Amino acid sequence: MEKNCYAIELKGISKHFGPVIANDSIDLGLRRGEILALLGENGSGKTTLMNMLAGIYLPDAGEILADGHPISIRSPKDSYAHGIGMIHQHYKLVNVFTAAENIVLGMEHEKKLDIAGANAKVREICARYGFEIDPEKKVYDMSVSEKQTVEIVKVLYRGAEILILDEPTAVLTPQETERLFAVLRNMRDDNKAIVIITHKLNEVMAISDKVAVLRKGKYIGTVNTAETNPQALTDMMVGRAVTLNIDRPMYEHQVERLRVNGLSCYDHEHVKKLDGVSFTVMGGEILGVAGIAGSGQKELLESIAGLCPIAEGSILYYPPEGGQDELVGKSPMQIRKKGVSLAFIPEDRLGMGLVGSMGMTGNMMLRSWRKGSGPFVRRKDPKELANKVLNDLEVVTPGIEFPVRKLSGGNVQKVLVGREIATSPSVLMTAYAVRGLDINTSYTIYNLMTEQKMRGAAVIFVGEDLDVLLELCDRILVLCGGRVSGVVDARTATKDEIGLLMTSVGGKEGA
Amino acid sequence: MDEKLKSPLIRLEKRNKSTIKPVYAWLIRLGSILFALLLGCIAIALAGSNPIKAYGTMLDGALGNAAFRQQTVKKAVPLLGCALAIAPCFKMRFWNIGAEGQITAGALAATFMVRLLATKPEGNSASLPLLLCMALAAMLLGGLWALIPAFFKAKWNTNETLFTLMMNYIIIGVVAWLQAGPWEARQGRIAQFPQSAWLPKVEGVHCGWIIVLVLVFIIHIYMRHTKQGYEIAVIGDSLRTAQYAGMNVGRIMMRTMFLSGAISGLVGFILCSGATNTLSKDIAGGVGFTSITVAWLSQLNAFAMVAISLMLGILTKGADTLQTVMNVPAAISDIIIGLLLFCMLGCEFFINYRLILRKKAGKGGAAA
Numbered sequence: 001m002e003k004n005c006y007a008i009e010l011k012g013i014s015k016h017f018g019p020v021i022a023n024d025s026i027d028l029g030l031r032r033g034e035i036l037a038l039l040g041e042n043g044s045g046k047t048t049l050m051n052m053l054a055g056i057y058l059p060d061a062g063e064i065l066a067d068g069h070p071i072s073i074r075s076p077k078d079s080y081a082h083g084i085g086m087i088h089q090h091y092k093l094v095n096v097f098t099a100a101e102n103i104v105l106g107m108e109h110e111k112k113l114d115i116a117g118a119n120a121k122v123r124e125i126c127a128r129y130g131f132e133i134d135p136e137k138k139v140y141d142m143s144v145s146e147k148q149t150v151e152i153v154k155v156l157y158r159g160a161e162i163l164i165l166d167e168p169t170a171v172l173t174p175q176e177t178e179r180l181f182a183v184l185r186n187m188r189d190d191n192k193a194i195v196i197i198t199h200k201l202n203e204v205m206a207i208s209d210k211v212a213v214l215r216k217g218k219y220i221g222t223v224n225t226a227e228t229n230p231q232a233l234t235d236m237m238v239g240r241a242v243t244l245n246i247d248r249p250m251y252e253h254q255v256e257r258l259r260v261n262g263l264s265c266y267d268h269e270h271v272k273k274l275d276g277v278s279f280t281v282m283g284g285e286i287l288g289v290a291g292i293a294g295s296g297q298k299e300l301l302e303s304i305a306g307l308c309p310i311a312e313g314s315i316l317y318y319p320p321e322g323g324q325d326e327l328v329g330k331s332p333m334q335i336r337k338k339g340v341s342l343a344f345i346p347e348d349r350l351g352m353g354l355v356g357s358m359g360m361t362g363n364m365m366l367r368s369w370r371k372g373s374g375p376f377v378r379r380k381d382p383k384e385l386a387n388k389v390l391n392d393l394e395v396v397t398p399g400i401e402f403p404v405r406k407l408s409g410g411n412v413q414k415v416l417v418g419r420e421i422a423t424s425p426s427v428l429m430t431a432y433a434v435r436g437l438d439i440n441t442s443y444t445i446y447n448l449m450t451e452q453k454m455r456g457a458a459v460i461f462v463g464e465d466l467d468v469l470l471e472l473c474d475r476i477l478v479l480c481g482g483r484v485s486g487v488v489d490a491r492t493a494t495k496d497e498i499g500l501l502m503t504s505v506g507g508k509e510g511a
Numbered sequence: 512m513d514e515k516l517k518s519p520l521i522r523l524e525k526r527n528k529s530t531i532k533p534v535y536a537w538l539i540r541l542g543s544i545l546f547a548l549l550l551g552c553i554a555i556a557l558a559g560s561n562p563i564k565a566y567g568t569m570l571d572g573a574l575g576n577a578a579f580r581q582q583t584v585k586k587a588v589p590l591l592g593c594a595l596a597i598a599p600c601f602k603m604r605f606w607n608i609g610a611e612g613q614i615t616a617g618a619l620a621a622t623f624m625v626r627l628l629a630t631k632p633e634g635n636s637a638s639l640p641l642l643l644c645m646a647l648a649a650m651l652l653g654g655l656w657a658l659i660p661a662f663f664k665a666k667w668n669t670n671e672t673l674f675t676l677m678m679n680y681i682i683i684g685v686v687a688w689l690q691a692g693p694w695e696a697r698q699g700r701i702a703q704f705p706q707s708a709w710l711p712k713v714e715g716v717h718c719g720w721i722i723v724l725v726l727v728f729i730i731h732i733y734m735r736h737t738k739q740g741y742e743i744a745v746i747g748d749s750l751r752t753a754q755y756a757g758m759n760v761g762r763i764m765m766r767t768m769f770l771s772g773a774i775s776g777l778v779g780f781i782l783c784s785g786a787t788n789t790l791s792k793d794i795a796g797g798v799g800f801t802s803i804t805v806a807w808l809s810q811l812n813a814f815a816m817v818a819i820s821l822m823l824g825i826l827t828k829g830a831d832t833l834q835t836v837m838n839v840p841a842a843i844s845d846i847i848i849g850l851l852l853f854c855m856l857g858c859e860f861f862i863n864y865r866l867i868l869r870k871k872a873g874k875g876g877a878a879a
Contacts, residue, residue: 018525307754333757344755352751358744365741366756375737 007032007162007193013062015048022048026219028212030162030193035184037208038197041237041438045217046197050164054086055079085155086164091147093139100135103154125156129186145176162193169203171293174499181207201230213237238439246446246471249454251284256318257458258427263313265299273299275482281458286449288473288490289462292502296482297462298347301429305344306332320426343425345416347432353416356405360386363404364419389418410441417445421452428452431462446472466495480505522867536862543858544851551847558843565833572832573825581715585786587824589778592723593802594816595730596774599767602734602811603747607768609657609675610775611799612682616656617649617776618783619686622790624648625708638707645708646780653776654769656682661768665761687792703789710785717785731813743767804852
């Protein structure tokens with residue numbers, strides 16, 4: 001019987017949140033000894049679907065079969081009882097505990113806690129699948145990839161036969177990703193069923209045996225990885241043909257626009273976040289910034305924007321009309337009054353770049369509310385700008401006064417980008433500009449960046465997807481632990497080269 | 512197995528606020544008031560009175576004749592004024608619960624001006640210059656009293672909730688000391704103001720009601736249409752966004768708190784000059800706290816505050832009558848007011864969420 005081949009089978013699973021349908025009657029089967037990639041754009045319902053297997057949500061309709069028998073998963077405990085283990089995107093570990101302590105945390109023990117036995121069992125699991133982890137290491141001493149390993153060992157320790165990994169590679173370097181994939185292959189060969197949630201196509205091609213595609217909460221289909229290609233998968237994901245090339249023209253008249261010299265800064269816990277960073281940005285180029293999350297990208301941009309206290313160093317701005325301005329020690333308002341047209345698209349769009357409770361008009365005013373004399377605000381110009389952004393960038397909203405917080409991620413970003421480029425900036429800084437956006441909107445953003453570059457603006461593009469950085473940027477600056485690890489030419493560099501620079505300054509192995 | 516496959520009995524689901532009909536939302540609010548009054552019936556009945564008669568007495572006691580109505584308005588005026596004062600702070604998410612103290616500070620400054628300027632008897636008519644001096648002094652001291660916690664918050668990020676609360680007890684303590692010491696007239700009281708320091712009456716109530724009604728429009732325009740109002744709204748939404756936009760957050764906080772304290776101080780002036788004609792440590796009498804409820808219930812909408820403060824005025828005046836006429840214990844009226852506020856605040860939950868009961872024909876049951 002075919003039914004018995006599935007370790008877990010979902011039949012007609014639906015889940016809605018209020019009026020939003022996250023999953024609409026989805027059928028899916030997982031087999032042992034197989035890696036299934038669950039592919040879909042942000043918001044297509046991948047994580048929701050898997051959370052129902054992990055016991056976090058209850059399906060509104062449909063049934064779940066384990067080895068052909070209907071089961072009910074009402075809590076994470078039920079989920080473990082059926083051998084399902086999920087590794088969430090955000091790790092849930094106790095920092096002051098060791099790896100092994102975290103792994104046994106929450107399990108019911110018949111006798112006293114046997115930590116030595118737990119350590120031994122953790123070592124045994126590691127040896128079996130090729131993990132590298134010291135069970136007695138404290139979590140606060142661990143890198144992101146080690147923490148992920150702890151999470152994976154945790155579910156294996158509980159006897160999981162079916163593993164679900166939610167975007168496991170989002171925070172890893174290319175080298176770490178390779179190691180993870182090797183482990184996953186070992187687990188597959190050990191006859192476990194593995195689901196990897198992702199939206200990175202090259203990874204789907206590299207690791208999976210089968211690909212199931214979701215689109216807007218609907219199940220589109222499952223294909224064998226060997227019989228498909230990235231273009232076909234994208235078309236399934238988006239629902240129509242999409243071109244995947246980023247245009248990268250050269251700007252002829254590059255001039256130096258920004259020179260950062262020996263920049264250092266500390267966070268409020270006096271941890272050094274930037275350490276003697278020096279680089280230049282030319283007008284008419286896109287300078288990519290790569291690095292593991294938290295390597296100083298945020299502090300770098302905020303220092304330039306005047307939002308981060310600077311311990312030492314200088315930031316010189318060369319206006320197109322000649323001369324130079326020192327930006328260190330100036331507030332954002334002073335920088336703007338100096339005539340430096342600096343646009344900044346921060347990582348936290350609603351928390352820093354926009355006012356979520358206001359409509360588009362109110363958000364356009366964020367750059368211009370002081371204009372004009374007298375105590376009253378002028379709404380006419382912001383309103384016109386809001387309408388212009390709405391039309392130019394095709395923002396989908398019930399109206400320009402509708403709170404932007406309630407718009408989808410892509411539309412929120414369009415409002416923010418639209419406002420920032422409306423100032424015709426000479427320096428444009430963006431942090432993770434396409435995070436959480438669908439493919440189409442991502443390409444709109446890439447094109448806008450290139451458009452700004454061809455206008456002669458200096459664009460600083462902090463990104464996380466190395467493939468995109470290599471295709472979009474002119475040069476790539478790699479940060480590692482707050483220091484500049486290297487600057488490479490994006491037209492000739494390789495992913496491996498950048499990956500090495502991300503983990504060690506200068507790219508030396510084991511540094 | 513059958514049991515396990517069932518879905519939970521009651522589920523909560525977030526409503527999409529843009530789709531819920533306003534009429535429906537107001538029906539829920541109205542229903543909550545009726546529900547509270549129903550619960551109140553139980554309390555009244557337990558105290559041995561007839562609930563229907565009790566409610567009738569309350570309504571009659573609050574609105575029955577012109578004198579009662581004037582009393583009701585008199586109770587509503589400080590509530591409204593003070594709710595208007597704290598609205599900008601709350602919009603900024605600066606939790607100023609020190610309006611009580613700022614009122615007291617205002618009343619203290621106004622009294623100081625009376626003692627300074629009205630030294631010789633000046634006849635029976637109100638003196639405009641004196642009243643103006645009193646009002647300005649009250650606003651200044653109320654504003655400064657509110658500025659202190661704002662300064663500390665801006666400089667060292669202290670907790671404004673605790674700070675403003677503690678400031679209440681300090682100023683009330685100061686007045687208690689004045690009342691029993693330097694300013695004592697007789698039996699631990701401060702002398703009544705001369706009539707030149709009394710707010711003139713319009714339509715039988717001191718003209719404070721005109722002042723607060725004008726304030727309703729001023730605050731509405733200030734919050735919706737000025738640059739400062741915009742700054743306040745941005746800070747309230749996200750501090751980081753305000754910094755990103757180049758706003759001097761600390762300065763705006765201090766400015767807004769000064770404004771808020773100044774209006775509270777003005778309310779203090781209205782209370783001592785219009786209502787009690789003297790100063791006592793109980794001058795604010797909880798108005799500073801009740802007005803927080805007024806501000807919240809009206810969702811910081813200046814016009815809604817008029818209605819809510821009137822409603823609370825009717826309730827407190829009605830409760831007073833209930834106590835004297837029907838001998839219902841004072842605690843019962845407090846219980847009724849408490850129930851009303853609880854239900855009105857609680858009903859917002861049902862506006863944001865809806866309950867879904869498990870469907871009778873369980874789909875899971877068929878599997879067994």
